[in-house]
Structure formats: C-alpha cells, structure tokens
Amino acid sequence: MTRPTSRDVAHAAGVSQATVSLVLAGKWRGRVSERTATHVRETADALGYRPNLAARNLRLGSTRTALLVVPALTNEFFARVYTGAAKVAAGHGFGVVLYLSPDGTGPARDPFASARTALDGIIASSMATDALEGIRGEDQDLPLVMLDSDPTAGGASAYVNIALADGMTAVTTHLLDQGHRHFLHLASAVDSWTFDIRAAALARTLGPGTTLRTVRAPLTITDACAAMERALADHTGPATARPTAVVCDDDILAVGACKAARRLGLALPEDLSVTGFDDMALATAVEPELTTVRIPAERVGEDGMRALLAVLEGHAWTAPPLPVELVVRGSTAPPTAR
Structure with missing residues (x-):
C-alpha cells in the first residue's frame, strides 16, 4: 500500500500543501487558524500519514x-x-x-x-x-x-x-510587417512543452494568405543545416514553394539555417530572412547578426x-x-x- 504524502493530506483537508507543511512542522501559529491546524492534524491521523523525517530536515x-x-x-x-x-x-x-x-x-x-x-x-x-x-x-x-x-x-x-508565446508572436508579426507570406518553421526535434508553445503561437499569428511548412531537426548546427538544405532544395510545387522567411525555435537552429542558405547560394537577408530564439552569444557571432527573441x-x-x-x-x-x-x-x- 502506498504511504500517504503531505499532498494527499492537503487534498483531503482541502488546504494547500504549504499549510500542511506549516501545521505538521509546528510553525502554524500566527499563520494558520487553530481550527484549521486541528483539522489538518486530524486529517493526517485519519490517513495514517507519517512524516518523512529526512524530507522534514531538508525543509529546515x-x-x-x-x-x-x-x-x-x-x-x-x-x-x-x-x-x-x-x-x-x-x-x-x-x-x-x-x-x-x-x-x-x-x-x-x-x-x-x-x-x-x-x-x-x-x-x-x-x-x-x-x-x-x-x-x-x-x-x-x-x-x-x-x-x-x-x-x-x-x-x-x-x-x-517565460512569455514564450509573446516572443514567437512578436517575431512572426515582425516578419509579416516586412511583407513575408511564405514561412518555414525550423522546429526542434525535441518533444517538449516549451517548443510546442512556440509552434502554436507561430501558427496562430499567421493569417490568411500565408503558407507555413514545418521541418524538424535535432538541436545542433550540423543537423539544422542538413535539414534546411533538404527543405530549401524541395520547392517543386505550390505546397512546397521556397519560403522567404525561416522561423527557428532557437539560435542554434537559426545558425544552421543560415549556413544551409549560403551553401545553396542564397543571400541573407535579401533572398531569405532567418530568425532565432533565446539571444545566445551565437546570435551576434554570425553575419548578418540574428534577429531573435531575448529570453532572460x-x-x-x-x-x-x-x-x-x-x-x-x-x-x-x-x-x-x-x-x-x-x-x-x-x-x-x-x-x-x-
């Protein structure tokens, strides 16, 4: 049988886990009412809760x-x-x-x-x-x-x-205001909430009359460059028309995208605009320097x-x-x- 935790006590008592911690550590006076403290202790006893002494010491x-x-x-x-x-x-x-x-x-x-x-x-x-x-x-x-x-x-x-969605909305709006309508999203191959938020904000910001294609790559310059070369070479029909703007999930991917564009003879930013995300040291180590989203x-x-x-x-x-x-x-x- 699984031993009840302080979170279980909080749920059963209808209070926050912080309140449970204060009561069970004897630090509730002046912060929690005596009635609530009694209720928490009774709930803990009813559940058979026993404090983890090591964890309790850690909180101290x-x-x-x-x-x-x-x-x-x-x-x-x-x-x-x-x-x-x-x-x-x-x-x-x-x-x-x-x-x-x-x-x-x-x-x-x-x-x-x-x-x-x-x-x-x-x-x-x-x-x-x-x-x-x-x-x-x-x-x-x-x-x-x-x-x-x-x-x-x-x-x-x-x-x-972090206000990630705001950042992706800002960089996408910047590109739209410049007149870009054909976009490629060079997305991270990592399955993570932080990158899902960026993708959703990009798709949400693009309106009618725009196209968006997504290509994924591992978070290395070499992998990003290879994925970008393949994507830019594959532009044989309307659905895969060569983009004028590449929106990258981070600066590492953006540097790979810039490298691929040059290998294919494209000038930056005349033929292709590229944006990053994070504002790492890499962003100003390349030429031209990257338009990106600065994260604190x-x-x-x-x-x-x-x-x-x-x-x-x-x-x-x-x-x-x-x-x-x-x-x-x-x-x-x-x-x-x-």
Whole structure:
C-alpha cells in the first residue's frame, strides 16, 4: 500500500500543501487558524500519514543544497540559468549542484544513493514533471520547482515560466510587417512543452494568405543545416514553394539555417530572412547578426531559486511569466521580388 504524502493530506483537508507543511512542522501559529491546524492534524491521523523525517530536515535547510536538473550542458541557455540560480543561492547560504539528465528530457535517474537525504529541493529546467520521478522518490515530498515547463501538468511545488508565446508572436508579426507570406518553421526535434508553445503561437499569428511548412531537426548546427538544405532544395510545387522567411525555435537552429542558405547560394537577408530564439552569444557571432527573441535566462534561474526558498519556508510562489524582448538585427528584411 502506498504511504500517504503531505499532498494527499492537503487534498483531503482541502488546504494547500504549504499549510500542511506549516501545521505538521509546528510553525502554524500566527499563520494558520487553530481550527484549521486541528483539522489538518486530524486529517493526517485519519490517513495514517507519517512524516518523512529526512524530507522534514531538508525543509529546515539542514543540507542547504539544491539540485538543478537540465536536459543539456552544451546549450548556453542552461548555463545562464545555473548562473542565476547559484547567485541567489549563495546569498542565502545555499549551494547548487548542476546535474545533466542522462536521457535529455527523458526520465532522470537519482544521482545520489538517496536524493531525499542529500538535497533541500530540486529545480528542473525545460523538462516534464514525470521525468523527475526517479530523483524525487515515491513519497514526492521533496520540493520541486519547474522552469520553462507545462504548469497544467501539476506535480510541482512551484513554476517559473517565460512569455514564450509573446516572443514567437512578436517575431512572426515582425516578419509579416516586412511583407513575408511564405514561412518555414525550423522546429526542434525535441518533444517538449516549451517548443510546442512556440509552434502554436507561430501558427496562430499567421493569417490568411500565408503558407507555413514545418521541418524538424535535432538541436545542433550540423543537423539544422542538413535539414534546411533538404527543405530549401524541395520547392517543386505550390505546397512546397521556397519560403522567404525561416522561423527557428532557437539560435542554434537559426545558425544552421543560415549556413544551409549560403551553401545553396542564397543571400541573407535579401533572398531569405532567418530568425532565432533565446539571444545566445551565437546570435551576434554570425553575419548578418540574428534577429531573435531575448529570453532572460539568468533571471529564470534567479526566480527558480527564489521559488524554492519560498517553498522551503512554507510560502506559496506565484508570479506571471517573465517578459521577453524582440531584438531586430540584420538577418531579416523585406522579401525581394524574384
């Protein structure tokens, strides 16, 4: 039989998990009414709930260590997220351990003999909640903060998200205002909520009189270049007419798209406009420099750590998605007549 968790107690009592944590830790006075505290204790007793002592110690900050789980170490975005998280953590006497999920966005294995005895909590970036089951364990009591992840999936203590749809809407509108009507979406081959949001915003922004073709590629410059070469070479009919604008899911894909265009003898941006997403260092290392969407990656990490600290103190964390910014550079221009 599965042991009841604090989340089960919260659901049965009709209160928040933070309230349950305060009551069961004896920190409810002045924050929760005595009637509610009694109700929570009685509900816990009725369910047969027994606190996980290791997890309870973790909430008191006994290890003062957070685990940041990311799907890749080669992506600058996650390095900046770590920088932000570590900066806030240091100001509170915490350390952050960076852990690469060995299977990317797939299930992450427990990097310790027992994560629940070594960590105060987990921050996971651009992953699905169920991918963290192996680390959190069966009782699910270890606090979990999800970054850039589906907030409707549930299962996390707090979420920190980015206004991704606003970013994709802005870059698409920019291209439409320049006169582009034939679009190619160079999409990430990674099956992830963060990329689904971008694709939906792109399709939603394009109106009548436009065409859209989607091509997927792994998140490497080489793979993006190969996928783009194939897509641009295949333009034999109206349904596959050569696009005048390529919208990429991130800057890595955009650099691959630029490389493919040059190999095919296309001039940028005269023959083809290309946009990225994230505003990595790559965006200004290419010529022409990329029009892209700037994501405050370091701020994502900062707020992720702040959210975890709030959860550890028994407070709820709610915040609107972090704003993004369209950065227009030389890789986009009105389409030329052919």
